[in-house]
Amino acid sequence: MNGTPEGPGPVPGSVRPPVTERQAVGRTAAELHDYRAAFNTARLGMAVVDREGLVVSANAALGGLLGTEPAELTRQTAARLVDLPADTRTWYAYREVLRGRRSSFRCTRRLKHADGHSLWAEVSVAPFPDSSQVLLSVADVSDRRELRARLRHLQMHDPVTRLPNRTLFFERLSAALDPAACDRPGTGRIGLCYLDLDGFKAVNDTLGHRFGDRLLGVVASRLTHCADQTGHGGGSGHLVARLGGDEFALLVEDSTGTDQLAALAASVLAALQEPFDLGGQRLSVSASIGVVERAADGTSATGLMQDADTTLYWAKADGKARWTLFDPERNAHRMTRxxxxxxxxxxxxxxxxxxxxxxxxxxxxxxxxxxxxxxxxxxxxxxxxxxxxxxxxxxxxxxxxxxxxxxxxxxxxxxxxxxxxxxxxxxxxxxxxxxxxxxxxxxxxxxxxxxxxxxxxxxxxxxxxxxxxxxxxxxxxxxxxxxxxxxxxxxxxxxxxxxxxxxxxxxxxxxxxxxxxxxxxxxxxxxxxxxxxxxxxxxxxxxxxxxxxxxxxxxxxxxxxxxxxxxxxxxxxxxxxxxxxxxxxxxxxxxxxxxxxxxxxxx
Incomplete structure (x- = not known):
């Protein structure tokens, strides 16, 4: 074949023809047109932001996430559109990117649509190369977050009673006892009613595990009702949890003293002593309850649970169907033994x-x-x-x-x-x-x-x-x-x-x-x-x-x-x-x- 071979590259040993200025300008304009087209049609919400933090341009996807026309976003403060100033650490990282001192950052924010509904968004900010501008991108992660929330709920809740399980209980307990929590407004005290059902094993053995599970479900309802009636329900930030088997716990944050815990324990005891009618089967059970109440400062989750377990043992040893308050002197005697x-x-x-x-x-x-x-x-x-x-x-x-x-x-x-x-x-x-x-x-x-x-x-x-x-x-x-x-x-x-x-x-x-x-x-x-x-x-x-x-x-x-x-x-x-x-x-x-x-x- 004669002539120059087809292909993008030059023939080895040949000299590439020089690119004229007009050709270069034409290529740059075409590339810029392609970039703008991609920017405007992208499903990912994006905005170009100048070094002052103002929106230079925004795409339709971002306008759709916020419920407004893209043109109306121009010259608005980008950080406020995605609620970055609400968190000090996030606000500082964002400003560092604007100043060219940080390459990028990412965070998750809760945004409000113009029609009033909320969504969760993943916000990313990164500078343009060789430019004084940065690209802000916003991805709707509401579905992903909702799925994670559902999975976490399943992981943190008991399938039989639908109460918080042992994992969530200890997570909440540890958070309540965290030294930083002690600095928050409140009483600075914590209380715990730790209980199990007397003779529950006999119920399982004689009537079967399915019947036992139904009993646990009704017990959970009564415990929740007691907590709500005495001011310790989930709405006030306190927790009723199933720790496993027939063991339950009622965690009282910001307790006001032993009288409050004693009243709660007495109401639980009375509620559980009422007969249970399960599918025509009438059943009476009782519970033994260990009650611990003390200052949160200096208390560990392990120490609190050990004392609660000891007190529950005392309640059983003293005859069952009762609540017993933790006694430091009695515990000291036990520790001495x-x-x-x-x-x-x-x-x-x-x-x-x-x-x-x-x-x-x-x-x-x-x-x-x-x-x-x-x-x-x-x-x-x-x-x-x-x-x-x-x-x-x-x-x-x-x-x-x-x-x-x-x-x-x-x-x-x-x-x-x-x-x-x-x-x-x-x-x-x-x-x-x-x-x-x-x-x-x-x-x-x-x-x-x-x-x-x-x-x-x-x-x-x-x-x-x-x-x-x-x-x-x-x-x-x-x-x-x-x-x-x-x-x-x-x-x-x-x-x-x-x-x-x-x-x-x-x-x-x-x-x-x-x-x-x-x-x-x-x-x-x-x-x-x-x-x-x-x-x-x-x-x-x-x-x-x-x-x-x-x-x-x-x-x-x-x-x-x-x-x-x-x-x-x-x-x-x-x-x-x-x-x-x-x-x-x-x-x-x-x-x-x-x-x-x-x-x-x-x-």
């Missing part, structure tokens, strides 16, 4: 426990016959604790086995030491309290035999005390263990006798050698000057003493505090006494002083 329980086991190894000894005195001659070993816990945080603070916990978690073995070994070692230090005196016996769990969860017989062999203490100098309620119900392994210990020569005592089962028939079948009368009997012997003792008290104790003696048992009276009590006990034949009249529980050195010749006070 948890702290003690978690540190019990290591405390034995760390040497935090010590033994004190309370004298057991012969009522006939006032001589010191033995001592009862009483454990104390020198807690690094809570100070010295008596057994009533931790023995129950030790029995619950099983650490009583480890602690009990330590007490037994320490007491036997100390009794043997006193015996060696004072060989001219009759040796003291030592009495040690034993929990039934020590019999079940360990080989108590083997442990006692090993400790006696290790310490060199004679078996008849060891007395093991068990409570009446534990001994009287003994059977199987516990009973066999007591028999084996008795056969070994160890003395078995029933502590707090007269407060448990009081089945006297057991006394003839159990290997018991000592009865310790509960202090309530002895306290009945105490009377003021000018009054007369109650003869019935003395008759009861005398009968118990005579019964014990006929069975070959000795009797120890606890809680002897006055000389008068001691005299009456001695007169009716009680063998030994123990109490503040003689001594409180003391350190081993003070018992050593008594053995060395210090007198023991007695009545």
């Amino acid at each position: 948890q702290a003690l329980s978690s540190t019990l086991r290591p405390a034995v190894d760390d040497g935090e426990f010590v033994l004190e000894y309370q004298p057991l005195v012969d009522l006939a001659d006032g001589e010191l016959k033995g001592v009862e070993a009483l454990v104390r816990w020198n807690h690094p945080q809570f100070g010295r604790l008596t057994p009533n603070r931790f023995i129950g916990l030790a029995e619950e978690d099983g650490s009583i086995v480890q602690l009990g073995a330590w007490v037994l070994r320490t007491a036997c070692r100390q009794a043997r030491a006193w015996q060696l230090e004072h060989p001219s005196r009759p040796p003291l016996f030592v009495s040690v309290n034993i929990a039934v769990r020590q019999v079940w969860d360990s080989d108590l017989v083997a442990d006692v035999a090993g400790i006696l062999a290790e310490t060199g203490l004679a078996p008849d100098l060891l007395q093991l005390e068990l409570t009446e309620s534990a001994v009287m119900g003994s059977a199987g392994r516990p009973l066999q263990a007591l028999q084996d210990l008795s056969d070994m020569g160890v003395q078995i005592a029933i502590d707090d006798f007269g407060t448990g089962y009081s089945n006297l028939a057991y006394l003839s079948r159990l290997p018991v050698s000592v009865l310790k009368l509960d202090g309530s009997f002895v306290r009945g012997f105490r009377y003021d000057a000018g009054s007369h003792p109650n003869p019935a008290d003395e008759m009861i104790v005398e009968a118990l003493v005579q019964l014990a003696h006929r069975l070959g048992l000795t009797v120890t009276a606890e809680c002897v505090e006055t000389a008068g009590q001691a005299a009456r006990l001695r007169r009716i034949g009680c063998d030994t006494g123990q109490g503040y009249l003689y001594s409180r529980a003391v350190a081993p050195a003070e018992i050593g002083a008594l053995l060395a010749g210090a007198p023991v006070p007695h009545g």
Whole structure:
């Protein structure tokens, strides 16, 4: 082929013909015409804005979004058309673009059409290259935002009750407790009613989950009605939510105090106690409610919910079908129990426990016959604790086995030491309290035999005390263990006798050698000057003493505090006494002083 090849580019090695000025002007005019056509016919609302922020030109799409003719937008302040000055941060970013200090920015604004309806728009601003003007574009995102709102509503609401769900509840709670929120006008306080239905699982199990869901829906309606009636409905910014299962929460922002929360809880309780009629099935349920109210400042969502959960537990533990207000003192006691329980086991190894000894005195001659070993816990945080603070916990978690073995070994070692230090005196016996769990969860017989062999203490100098309620119900392994210990020569005592089962028939079948009368009997012997003792008290104790003696048992009276009590006990034949009249529980050195010749006070 001859001639120049077809195509947009020059032939390699050839020289492009020069473009004339007229051709260049024609091309620029054509391009400008194309740009204007695209600008005017675009479905995206657009406006050209000068550096002063005034509209130079606007397209039909923008006029349609705002409900006005494009020509009427010319020379208007662009920022006001799309509500940019309403937000300080947005207004600043927009002005930075106008000044050429920022390349672009984007935001979402709510715009008002001329006919009054509103729409959501995404506004973008970017400068023209090599120009002092900027392009403002506005896209209608109302449909997209509405879809997102619907999806969020589904995500944030419970499908069964249509109440806000756990996610939305914690979002609102966190926002209410945000430090910035505390600076807003209001009471600065927050309240929460946290509840669940008593026995809801039984409803599900017997009538089915579909019926249970219908019940939850009606419960939700009643809760919402209560909130509205007492001024805490959704219109006032407060929240009724389903947290899951049969758990609900009523969040009261800007609460006015515990009286307000108590009134709300009482109304909820009353509303839920009204019978439910579901498809001809009449059903009555109740609820337990934990109520917490406090200053929002310094409160965390986690802390508030923990206290609400604790208070709900108290309401259930106190009998259900009630509301209970959070009590800091009760909670402190619970926290102390948890702290003690978690540190019990290591405390034995760390040497935090010590033994004190309370004298057991012969009522006939006032001589010191033995001592009862009483454990104390020198807690690094809570100070010295008596057994009533931790023995129950030790029995619950099983650490009583480890602690009990330590007490037994320490007491036997100390009794043997006193015996060696004072060989001219009759040796003291030592009495040690034993929990039934020590019999079940360990080989108590083997442990006692090993400790006696290790310490060199004679078996008849060891007395093991068990409570009446534990001994009287003994059977199987516990009973066999007591028999084996008795056969070994160890003395078995029933502590707090007269407060448990009081089945006297057991006394003839159990290997018991000592009865310790509960202090309530002895306290009945105490009377003021000018009054007369109650003869019935003395008759009861005398009968118990005579019964014990006929069975070959000795009797120890606890809680002897006055000389008068001691005299009456001695007169009716009680063998030994123990109490503040003689001594409180003391350190081993003070018992050593008594053995060395210090007198023991007695009545």
